[in-house]
Amino acid sequence: MVGKNDLAMPPGADPASLSRYLNEAHDEFVSTGQADPALRQLVLESWQRSVEGGLDPEQAMAAIRLDDAALAEIRDTHPLAAGMPVIRRLLVESAADAGLLVAVSDAAGQLLWVEGSASLRSRAESMHFVPGADWSENSAGTNAPGTALALDRPVQIFGPEHLARHVTPWSCSAAPIHDPDTGAVLGVLDLTGGAEVATPQSLTLVRATVAAVEAELRIERLSPSKPAVVSSGWSLPALDVLGGHGATLRHGSTTSRLSLRHSELLLLIAESPDGLTTADLGVALSEDEQATVTIRAEMSRLRSVLGPIELSSRPYRLKNAIDTDIARVRDDLARGQLRRAVATYRGPILPKSTAPAIERLRDELHMLVRSSLLTSDNADALLSFADTAHGRDDFEIWQRTLEVLPLTSPRYTQVAAHVAHLDEELG
Numbered sequence: 442m443v444g445k446n447d448l449a450m451p452p453g454a455d456p457a458s459l460s461r462y463l464n465e466a467h468d469e470f471v472s473t474g475q476a477d478p479a480l481r482q483l484v485l486e487s488w489q490r491s492v493e494g495g496l497d498p499e500q501a502m503a504a505i506r507l508d509d510a511a512l513a514e515i516r517d518t519h520p521l522a523a524g525m526p527v528i529r530r531l532l533v534e535s536a537a538d539a540g541l542l543v544a545v546s547d548a549a550g551q552l553l554w555v556e557g558s559a560s561l562r563s564r565a566e567s568m569h570f571v572p573g574a575d576w577s578e579n580s581a582g583t584n585a586p587g588t589a590l591a592l593d594r595p596v597q598i599f600g601p602e603h604l605a606r607h608v609t610p611w612s613c614s615a616a617p618i619h620d621p622d623t624g625a626v627l628g629v630l631d632l633t634g635g636a637e638v639a640t641p642q643s644l645t646l647v648r649a650t651v652a653a654v655e656a657e658l659r660i661e662r663l664s665p666s667k668p669a670v671v672s673s674g675w676s677l678p679a680l681d682v683l684g685g686h687g688a689t690l691r692h693g694s695t696t697s698r699l700s701l702r703h704s705e706l707l708l709l710i711a712e713s714p715d716g717l718t719t720a721d722l723g724v725a726l727s728e729d730e731q732a733t734v735t736i737r738a739e740m741s742r743l744r745s746v747l748g749p750i751e752l753s754s755r756p757y758r759l760k761n762a763i764d765t766d767i768a769r770v771r772d773d774l775a776r777g778q779l780r781r782a783v784a785t786y787r788g789p790i791l792p793k794s795t796a797p798a799i800e801r802l803r804d805e806l807h808m809l810v811r812s813s814l815l816t817s818d819n820a821d822a823l824l825s826f827a828d829t830a831h832g833r834d835d836f837e838i839w840q841r842t843l844e845v846l847p848l849t850s851p852r853y854t855q856v857a858a859h860v861a862h863l864d865e866e867l868g
Contacts, residue, residue, distance in 0.1 A: 456599075456636040463601035467609065471498045483592065484602045487583040490591070491604050494579030494848060501605040503581035504849065507551055507573035515821070516553055518773075518781035521545055521618060521628050523661050524654035525554065528630065531650045533557055541634035544570070545618075546586050548626045548824040550577040550851050561634065568607050570633065580849035581605055585615035586631040591851035593617055593626060595648055599639035612639040616651045621659035622684060622787045625828035630654070677764040678750050682708050684788025692748045702726075703743045705796050711763050712802065716756030725798035767806060774813050779822045786810050788831055807831070814838060818845045824852060836863040 466477040474492075476485050492498070507515065516522055525545070533543045533556045542557040542565060552574050555562060565571065569581075577587045582604035589596040595616035601609045615631035632638050632647050678692040688704035690697045699707065709725050710717060717725070719736050726736075744752055751760035766785055773782035790803040814823055815837060823842040826832045832839075839860045846853050 456639075460600050460636075463599070464609070467601040467604075471604075471606075481602070483588065483596065484583060484598070487578055487588050487591070488604050490854065491578045491582045494853075496579055496582050496604065498582060498604045499606050501580070501582050502607070503569040503574040503576050505569055505571065505574045506847075509573075512553070512573045515547065515551075515780065518778050518784075519547060519553060519628075519821075520620070520658065520780075520784040521547070521553070521654070524618070524657055527654050527657045528650060529556070531653055532630075532632065532646065536632060536634075539634070539637075541632060541638060542570070544576075544586060544631040544633060546576065546590070546629045546631070547821040548590070548628055548828075548852070549575075549820040549846065550580075550587055550590050550629075550849075551575055551821070552586070553628070558634075565611075565633070568605075568611075575847065575849055577847070577849045577851040577853075579851075579853070580847070582608065584608060585613035585633075586629045587851040589615040589617055589629050589631075590626065591855070595644055597639050597644050600636065610635075612636055614638055614644045614647045616644075616647050618651050618654055620784075620825070620829075621655050623829035623831075625825045627825065677762055678748075679764045679766075680707060680711060681766045682790050683766045683770070683786060684792070686791075686793050688791070690746070692750060695748055697746050699746065701791065701793060702739055703746065704791055705794055705799055706739060706743055707747075708765070708767075708791070708802070709796075709798055710752070710757050710759055711765055712767075714758070716753070716758030718756045722757070726796045728797060767802070770806065770810065774809060779813055779817055779819050780825070782810065782813070783822045783825050786826075788829070811835070811838065815841050817841075820846045820850065824856075827856075834863065836860070836867060839863060 466480055470476050470488060476488065528543065528545065536543045536557040540558045540561055542555060542561050544552050545554045546552050552572050555565070555570060555572050570576070575581070576584055578584070578591060581587060583598060584603055585596045585598045588598065597614045599612045603609050603611065611633060612635060613631055613633040615629050617629050618627045619625065620627050630647055630651050632643055637643065678690065681689045682704060687701050688699045688707065690699055690707070705726060706722065709722065719733050722736050723733070740757060750763065753760055767790065770782050770785050773785065789807055791799055794800070810826070814826055817823065820842065823838065823845065827835065827838050827842050839856060843856050843860050846856055
């Protein structure tokens with residue numbers, strides 16, 4: 442929810458008068474450290490955070506942290522890449538016509554895409570508003586993308602509300618984009634230009650685009666997106682078991698939601714290329730002895746939902762190859778695509794299952810993801826995992842995030858506070 446204090450230029454405000462007042466307040470703060478109490482609270486607090494982090498308002502320039510190769514790799518694996526067609530359709534095309542810029546950052550505050558007016562992009566380069574630059578508060582001073590990340594809410598910054606002197610001619614509206622499954626902050630969508638960007642209508646447009654992106658990400662995950670394809674062009678059946686109470690099975694245009702028991706059976710068989718006997722399945726499903734007739738009955742019912750996926754008996758094994766989200770996570774980790782692996786890892790394997798073999802798979806995959814993160818310097822991937830329900834209380838993950846997060850990150854203070862909280866809770 443956006444309140445009146447969140448709007449940089451309320452309806453009826455005169456941009457010229459507001460700019461004169463803010464320039465005077467800005468000069469006073471920079472020269473004396475004193476702030477006019479009439480300033481918006483979020484602006485005053487952001488100015489204070491910025492200077493406490495060591496920013497020089499007269500000299501600060503956003504640091505460019507990603508070279509072309511690193512930027513290309515992050516773009517290729519970042520979940521927000523799937524939302525860029527929506528952003529371009531709803532915002533970039535009209536922004537280019539209006540002489541504005543649209544920027545998208547990752548969760549660590551690094552700009553990944555800056556698109557829109559060609560002439561404005563050229564002007565923005567002089568203040569390092571370019572892909573690969575760090576637009577956190579401590580790196581670039583008060584600005585909508587960095588402050589939106591710091592507060593995890595929509596933000597507008599009008600002209601001289603920016604703290605860095607060379608950014609004061611610009612205005613911007615920004616809002617965080619969240620993962621539709623985990624709630625983790627994926628990044629920020631920003632609209633940058635002149636005074637017209639600081640209107641309530643501009644912030645409404647940004648928020649509406651964010652909602653459309655989050656909806657698109659949700660739809661993409663419910664649909665058979667990017668299935669594995671064999672050389673003939675036929676897509677492999679796909680089984681998704683991460684984070685859900687039951688598995689989702691897709692073959693062709695058919696999507697089925699399996700019961701927990703059928704989810705367990707199909708996953709165990711998919712994970713055992715040599716097959717499993719009825720006795721094997723009994724041990725895998727329960728520490729108590731499972732009746733052979735019960736397992737055979739469940740396997741018979743499972744066949745009815747498998748469609749073209751053929752299931753052999755004695756032992757039970759799949760005749761067809763099947764793609765699983767577990768395999769995709771493992772493959773991404775093996776290739777070093779950590780950000781993509783974290784995006785695919787939407788939660789533990791079948792979290793409601795108490796089957797011993799499923800619990801072992803669950804623990805093994807979770808530890809594989811964690812160990813990869815704990816030896817990584819990828820702050821964006823670490824933040825995206827830490828912000829989830831399965832990462833919220835993971836002290837080691839948060840501690841590693843704090844170690845690799847630049848002091849200039851808009852999330853640094855929040856992460857440090859959470860580490861201290863967890864440390865206190867753990868005694």
